[in-house]
Amino acid sequence: MTDAALARQPAYRRVLLKLSGEALTGAGQYGIDPDVARAIASQVAEATQAGVEVAIVVGGGNIFRGLAAAAHGMDRATADYMGMLATVMNGLAIQDALEQIECPTRVLSAIAMNEICEPYIRRRAVRHLEKGRVVVMVAGTGNPYFTTDTAATLRAVEVGAEVILKATRVDGVYDADPEKEPNAQRYTRIGYTELISNRLEALDATAVSLAMDNQMPIVVFDMTRPGNIVRAVLGEQIGTLIGGEVTA
Ligand code: GTP
Numbered sequence: 721m722t723d724a725a726l727a728r729q730p731a732y733r734r735v736l737l738k739l740s741g742e743a744l745t746g747a748g749q750y751g752i753d754p755d756v757a758r759a760i761a762s763q764v765a766e767a768t769q770a771g772v773e774v775a776i777v778v779g780g781g782n783i784f785r786g787l788a789a790a791a792h793g794m795d796r797a798t799a800d801y802m803g804m805l806a807t808v809m810n811g812l813a814i815q816d817a818l819e820q821i822e823c824p825t826r827v828l829s830a831i832a833m834n835e836i837c838e839p840y841i842r843r844r845a846v847r848h849l850e851k852g853r854v855v856v857m858v859a860g861t862g863n864p865y866f867t868t869d870t871a872a873t874l875r876a877v878e879v880g881a882e883v884i885l886k887a888t889r890v891d892g893v894y895d896a897d898p899e900k901e902p903n904a905q906r907y908t909r910i911g912y913t914e915l916i917s918n919r920l921e922a923l924d925a926t927a928v929s930l931a932m933d934n935q936m937p938i939v940v941f942d943m944t945r946p947g948n949i950v951r952a953v954l955g956e957q958i959g960t961l962i963g964g965e966v967t968a
Contacts, residue, residue, distance in 0.1 A: 731955020732883055734773040734849060736876035737764070738869065740888045741779030741810055743943050751782060752813045760949060761817035764854055767953035768823060773849040774953065775879055776856045777872035778814060780806025786864075800864030804831060807868060811858035812836070818854055825854040830862030830871070842878050849879065869927035877934045884936060885952045886923070887943035892960035893922040909961045928962070938962040 739760065746753030764774055786803030790796040811827045818825040826848045827837035838844065840857060848855045860871040869886070876884045893915065894904040912932035916925050922940055931938055941952050941959030951958050 736881040738872035741781040757817040763949035765823040797864040830859040891942035
């Protein structure tokens, strides 16, 4: 564990870490970069050693993006199921990287595939977390038409996480797309309703409204910066906090 992590009391007891599938690609064009998986695993292990219970929901955009396929004419539900299967591969890669460094991990799937992983059962997920295991939840919600951000929010509420930490390639929520608008401004904090009414695309409206209904804070941060996952899990103020209050 780093000195900084040792010196700090974690701000959270239980968190839901949402990992972007695309960020797993790292420097490559496609799939999973083992170095990225290893870097994520070592930070998650560090956070669990600091006493934080970590549940992970992982996306699948590095392998298959359902919405994009649907835009090219594929049946939306079929495309979404393919996207869900992509998240299972990512989840197994994360489990492998965590268990290589002896961090006990369970993969729970919303779509039954018992030969590969456990079925998602809420009470079992909570029990695994209480025992200090990292719980990787895959296959989204098991339903088409829902994003992995919505799955992450649902699971966070279900298992009683205190916060959703959305680890992505952007360092927060901006008032315009920072990859297209060089003058885009980053919010430090933003309210749920402001995010929805301004149609900011950091998260989809279903995920944000579910978080709002359950007063679940969301932190959006850049996972490509070394050490940021540990910082976010320990409660350091990075990225953008989405919550009940309006912009400060
Ligand atoms: P406890 O009951 O708390 O001891 O949890 P445990 O996960 O250690 O025990 P269990 O006997 O349930 O699981 C042992 C191993 O089998 C773990 O790696 C589980 O992830 C795995 N496992 C459990 N259920 C299933 C399943 O339905 N399918 C698959 N593929 N693996 C499973």
